[in-house]
Structure formats: C-alpha cells, structure tokens
Amino acid sequence: MNKRIKISFKGSGDILLPKIVNENHKYLKMDGRFYRMYYLYDFPQDITPFYFSDFLNLNSNIVIRQFIQPIDKKALLQGIKMRIASLSAKRHRRLSAGKIRDMSLDVEISNLEDFNLSIINQEEEGMVFGIVIAISEDSLSALNTSCKNFELFTASRSFKFYPLDLRHAEGFKSLLHSAYSNISLPTIINLKTVAASTPFTSNNLIDFTGIIYGINVNTKSIISFDIFKFENYNAVVFAKSGAGKSFFAKTVILRMISKGIKTIVIDPEGEYVKLAKNLNNTGSGSSGSRSKVLKLSHDSMFHINPFDLTKNENVEEKIQFLKGFLKRACSYYDKNEIDRALIRIYKDCKTPTFVDLYNILLKSKARMADEIFNIAKGTNASLYSQKTNIKISKDDDLIVFDISSLDNENISLMMYLVLNFIWNMHDGKTQREIFIDEAHRLFENVDLINYLKTISKRARKYNFGIFYITQDVEDFISTEQGRSIIANTSLKVLLKQEKINLAGLSRSFSLSSDEKDSLLKFDVGEALIIAKDIHINSKIFAFDFEKEFFQ
Numbered sequence: 001m002n003k004r005i006k007i008s009f010k011g012s013g014d015i016l017l018p019k020i021v022n023e024n025h026k027y028l029k030m031d032g033r034f035y036r037m038y039y040l041y042d043f044p045q046d047i048t049p050f051y052f053s054d055f056l057n058l059n060s061n062i063v064i065r066q067f068i069q070p071i072d073k074k075a076l077l078q079g080i081k082m083r084i085a086s087l088s089a090k091r092h093r094r095l096s097a098g099k100i101r102d103m104s105l106d107v108e109i110s111n112l113e114d115f116n117l118s119i120i121n122q123e124e125e126g127m128v129f130g131i132v133i134a135i136s137e138d139s140l141s142a143l144n145t146s147c148k149n150f151e152l153f154t155a156s157r158s159f160k161f162y163p164l165d166l167r168h169a170e171g172f173k174s175l176l177h178s179a180y181s182n183i184s185l186p187t188i189i190n191l192k193t194v195a196a197s198t199p200f201t202s203n204n205l206i207d208f209t210g211i212i213y214g215i216n217v218n219t220k221s222i223i224s225f226d227i228f229k230f231e232n233y234n235a236v237v238f239a240k241s242g243a244g245k246s247f248f249a250k251t252v253i254l255r256m257i258s259k260g261i262k263t264i265v266i267d268p269e270g271e272y273v274k275l276a277k278n279l280n281n282t283g284s285g286s287s288g289s290r291s292k293v294l295k296l297s298h299d300s301m302f303h304i305n306p307f308d309l310t311k312n313e314n315v316e317e318k319i320q321f322l323k324g325f326l327k328r329a330c331s332y333y334d335k336n337e338i339d340r341a342l343i344r345i346y347k348d349c350k351t352p353t354f355v356d357l358y359n360i361l362l363k364s365k366a367r368m369a370d371e372i373f374n375i376a377k378g379t380n381a382s383l384y385s386q387k388t389n390i391k392i393s394k395d396d397d398l399i400v401f402d403i404s405s406l407d408n409e410n411i412s413l414m415m416y417l418v419l420n421f422i423w424n425m426h427d428g429k430t431q432r433e434i435f436i437d438e439a440h441r442l443f444e445n446v447d448l449i450n451y452l453k454t455i456s457k458r459a460r461k462y463n464f465g466i467f468y469i470t471q472d473v474e475d476f477i478s479t480e481q482g483r484s485i486i487a488n489t490s491l492k493v494l495l496k497q498e499k500i501n502l503a504g505l506s507r508s509f510s511l512s513s514d515e516k517d518s519l520l521k522f523d524v525g526e527a528l529i530i531a532k533d534i535h536i537n538s539k540i541f542a543f544d545f546e547k548e549f550f551q
C-alpha cells in the first residue's frame with residue numbers, strides 16, 4: 001500500500017524539497033519519478049584506488065552520497081579492543097567445541113591488531129564511513145530492472161548494499177546537501193581506504209600525460225590516457241556508417257601530433273587529405289607541423305615498389321609478402337612457378353621490379369607470366385612496377401596515403417602494399433600510430449588477413465600502434481585472425497552499431513545488456529570506450545580549433 005507522507009527538514013531543506021511524496025515500503029515516488037535507496041553494509045577487505053569508480057559507469061540514474069566522519073581516537077581504540085576480545089572468545093569457543101579453525105576469524109583479528117597498532121603509532125586514523133545510493137527511473141518496471149542490475153553488479157564486486165525498505169524517506173534525506181546521514185553508518189575504515197574510495201572520479205582513464213579521447217557521459221570528466229603506456233598501442237574503432245569513426249580518428253590524430261607522436265593514415269576515401277593540407281598550412285620549420293599527402297593512383301608521381309627490401313625485412317619475409325600480393329592480384333596462381341622465380345630474382349637482381357619477375361617467368365615459359373602482365377607491363381604497371389620515390393621521415397607528423405582514386409580491384413592491394421612499406425620503414429624508436437580507415441577492405445584475402453594478424457602482434461616491438469577503423473565488424477569478430485587482432489588491441493571504441501553485430505560484439509567485448517541497448521541507440525559521436533577492461537559511456541568531441549582543420 002502506498003501512503004502519502006510529509007518530509008520536513010530543519011532549515012532551508014524545507015524550501016528546496018518536494019513536500020508531498022508517496023512512499024511504498026519498496027520505493028519512494030516524487031514528481032512522477034520512482035526512487036529506491038540503498039545503503040552500504042559491507043565491502044571487500046582490499047579496496048584499491050578507483051575501486052568505487054565503476055559505480056559511476058553504471059548505466060543507471062544513480063545518486064551517490066558518501067559519508068566520512070572522524071571518530072574519537074579513544075572510543076575507536078576501545079571499540080577495536082572489544083571487537084578483538086569478542087572475536088578471540090568466538091575462536092576459543094569453536095576450538096573448545098572441537099570445530100575446525102575458522103581462518104577468516106584469524107584474518108580479522110590480525111587485521112584489527114595491525115589497525116590498532118597503526119593508530120597507536122599515529123600512522124593511521126579511523127573514520128566512520130557510509131554510502132547511501134538512490135536509483136531513480138520514470139516507471140516502476142524500469143526501476144526494478146535498474147535495481148536488479150545494480151544488485152548484481154555490487155554482488156559481483158563483493159559489496160553488500162541493503163535496500164532501505166520502509167526507510168526510503170530517511171535515505172532520501174541523507175542524499176541532500178546537509179552532510180548528515182539519517183542512516184546509521186555501520187563501517188569504520190582507515191585512511192588508506194578513504195583515499196582509495198575518494199574522490200569518485202572516473203577511473204584510471206585519466207592520465208594527464210596522455211591525450212583526450214572523449215568525455216565520460218556519466219561523470220562528465222574527461223577520458224585521457226597515453227596509449228603508448230598500455231601493453232600494446234593498437235585500437236579498433238567499430239561502428240556503422242556515418243556514426244563518427246573518421247571524425248574520432250581525426251581528433252586522435254591531431255591530439256597525438258600535439259604530443260609528438262607521428263601518425264600515418266591509409267585513406268581509401270580521401271577523407272584525411274584536408275586535415276593534412278590544413279595542418280601543413282599552420283606554419284613551417286620547427287614551430288609548425290609537417291604533414292604530407294601521398295596520392296597513389298595511375299597518374300600519380302609517387303610510387304612504391306613492392307620488391308623493395310629494407311634492413312627491417314629479410315628475403316624470406318619479402319617473398320612471403322609478394323606471394324600474398326600475387327595471390328590477391330592474379331586470378332590464376334601457381335605457387336611453384338612463383339616460388340622459383342622469386343627466389344631467383346633476389347639472387348640475380350639488386351633492385352628488382354615486376355618487370356624483372358615477368359621476364360624471368362617468360363623465359364621459363366611459365367603460365368604465370370601472362371597472369372602478371374597486367375601489373376608488370378599492362379594497365380596496373382603504373383601502380384606497381386615503378387621504383388620507389390617516397391620515404392617516411394621521423395619529422396613527418398602526419399602522412400596521408402590517399403588511395404581514393406583507385407578502383408575496387410586495386411584498393412586492397414594498395415593498402416597491403418602501403419602497410420608493408422610503412423612497416424619496413426620503421427626505425428624502431430619513433431612512436432608512430434598507423435590509422436587504417438575502411439580496414440575491412442584488407443579482409444578480402446586470407447594472406448592479407450594473416451599479415452594484419454602478424455603485424456598487430458609485432459607492432460609494439462617497433463613502437464608502432466595500429467588503429468583499425470571499420471564498419472564491417474563481422475569480418476573481425478567472425479574470423480580467427482580478426483579475433484586475434486582484437487585481442488591485441490588495448491583500446492576499443494564502439495560507436496553506434498547495426499543490430500546484427502550485437503551478439504558477436506557482446507561475446508568479444510563482454511558487454512552488459514545496457515551497453516548493448518546503448519550501442520543501438522547512440523547518436524553520432526556517442527561511444528563505448530573500452531580500455532584496460534574499463535567500459536565507459538563516452539561522447540567524442542572536437543574543439544572548435546580542431547574542427548577547423550578537418551571540417
């Protein structure tokens with residue numbers, strides 16, 4: 001039965017609050033909204049910094065009030081003494097009754113003794129500690145669902161929160177800015193735990209030495225970190241078309257550059273050209289950023305020779321790469337003919353090209369000669385049979401490989417070639433992030449996918465990070481190689497998704513049902529950012545001065 005109650009407060013609380021509420025023993029109803037209050041009864045022994053911060057990332061309308069009150073030292077020592085005495089008596093009774101030793105009693109007594117000593121030595125202080133939480137929703141059924149999620153969440157972290165059934169009005173008063181709890185606070189904690197529980201900042205995704213990735217929509221705090229401090233520097237950015245993937249990548253590129261990280265984009269849509277051009281116009285010499293656009297097309301002046309061997313690659317690796325390239329490029333493929341010819345070419349020629357391979361195959365009357373005519377001497381020779389005339393310098397802040405004029409047949413081949421070129425140009429020291437937009441285009445052939453898997457694993461060793469940006473999530477989550485690439489990323493950014501991909505995403509990223517719902521409803525620029533296993537509901541944004549570079 002609901003009953004109408006009147007809440008009265010001393011002082012200004014009266015003015016600020018709704019006077020008439022409906023209270024049921026399980027909830028409070030005010031202004032058409034339903035509230036349920038909880039209080040903290042117990043929590044795990046070992047609280048580390050940010051342990052509490054996950055509460056803020058719960059997808060519920062949640063108000064949290066934390067109470068910390070100093071306690072008189074004498075009374076505290078007395079209390080500890082009594083508690084030790086009571087636990088010791090309990091232990092003694094158990095042993096006298098012939099029961100097995102309860103280790104948890106021993107641990108608690110030992111902790112209390114340590115606490116006692118640290119207070120006497122003035123290394124620690126005791127604080128009365130409590131948390132009152134209110135969850136609110138527009139309907140009773142939504143409230144029940146949110147509360148159930150909250151209870152499952154807290155139980156999974158060994159927190160004991162009890163609902164304030166029959167006492168919701170008291171709980172509500174405790175949430176006001178009066179700094180007094182109307183609920184008695186059952187817990188005493190030491191200062192270390194106070195430090196770990198306060199403040200309720202967003203978790204360890206705030207590292208001011210890093211760059212800003214977005215705003216935590218629950219706490220309104222920024223999300224910033226240095227990906228080069230993570231265990232690898234790779235990321236996936238998944239979303240349906242138009243959700244804001246490239247916008248996000250552009251903000252990250254600008255911010256990375258400001259931190260001295262070198263960036264490279266493989267750009268199948270020509271979306272980053274403006275950014276590179278504008279960036280280059282900001283200045284020259286040491287104060288400005290150096291960026292360049294390398295357009296690779298049939299009539300381009302820039303070329304990469306797939307046969308180039310740098311000091312970072314041995315002949316076997318190069319041959320492996322070329323085999324993958326030819327398998328993708330040719331409709332017929334004879335592995336023995338190619339194997340023989342490639343081994344020979346690296347013995348005979350210093351800087352071979354496809355023309356040399358063609359001549360060798362022709363001489364031995366191999367059928368593959370005809371197959372590679374197109375790339376050696378035919379219409380695609382302008383793309384793949386030229387000597388390399390570009391290089392990547394450690395001074396280049398941003399290089400955009402613009403391959404947007406290529407036809408579908410050549411896009412993935414060129415992406416593969418560019419990636420191999422970048423890879424072999426590394427100096428092992430410079431921090432470099434490679435952004436592969438429309439990365440699903442590389443998933444056209446098993447050799448290409450295997451190549452991605454290999455470099456994803458090895459990138460860290462050479463100070464490389466790779467951002468895979470794609471709308472084709474399925475390619476990643478449904479293949480063994482794709483899953484391995486995901487496993488080798490420290491950062492996952494999920495913007496709005498297609499419903500069809502939700503189940504797979506959920507398996508790959510351990511998504512909660514709320515997160516799955518959000519991924520379908522997100523507006524442009526809203527994202528779930530997952531880093532270091534922390535899931536954060538986020539908003540991607542660009543400052544006005546940043547937008548000027550790419551919009």
Ligand SMILES: Nc1ncnc2c1ncn2[C@@H]1O[C@H](COP(=O)(O)OP(=O)(O)OP(=O)(O)O)[C@@H](O)[C@H]1O
Nearest residue numbers: 240241242243244245246247248471524525540541
């Ligand atoms: N965080 C954001 N804030 C404001 N506008 C945004 C944001 N993200 C994206 N937009 C705008 O939404 C549009 C689509 O964004 P974007 O091109 O980044 O999407 P996309 O996911 O890369 O799409 P596609 O799959 O077609 O490449 C652009 O006009 C962009 O300016």
Ligand SMILES: [Mg+2]
Nearest residue numbers: 245246271437
């Ligand atoms: Mg895009």
